[in-house]
Amino acid sequence: MKILEHLSKTWSGIDYPFLIHNGKDLKFSQIESHNPVDLSLINQGDVVAIIGDFNPSSILTLLRLIDLAVVVVPLTIETTNEHEYFFESALVDVVIKNGEVSRRRHNRNHDFIDVLRDKNHD
Secondary structure: OOHHHHHHHHHOOOOOOOEEEOOEEEOHHHHHOOOOOOOOOOOOOOEEEEEOOOOHHHHHHHHHHHHOOOEEEEEOHHHHHHHHHHHHHHOOOEEEEOOEEEEOOOOOOOHHHHHHHHHOOO
16 A cells, blocks of 8 residues: 555544644645645656655655655755755756656666665555
């Protein structure tokens, strides 16, 4: 069972907070109800940088990325000046920022990332 499906079943009808965001309670139903980001450009095994916060849209996108069996590189807006370094270091294939998905090109491999891809973790 995928994590999003599992959480949906587990939190169905529950009215207490799943997370706290900006000092306010955030229920799982509020996360689920957000418009999802189009992840059609993303493939299993991609290294995906998601730039965001603990807001409903970012949490929903993170859960969907986990279900897609990608390698996730979570980043915040506060580290913007270092993003390019992180992208290069992690061999990021895809960047998600403000709901926009963009692919990056590189011609490098890393043994650890290749092992994760070979194991098809999903």
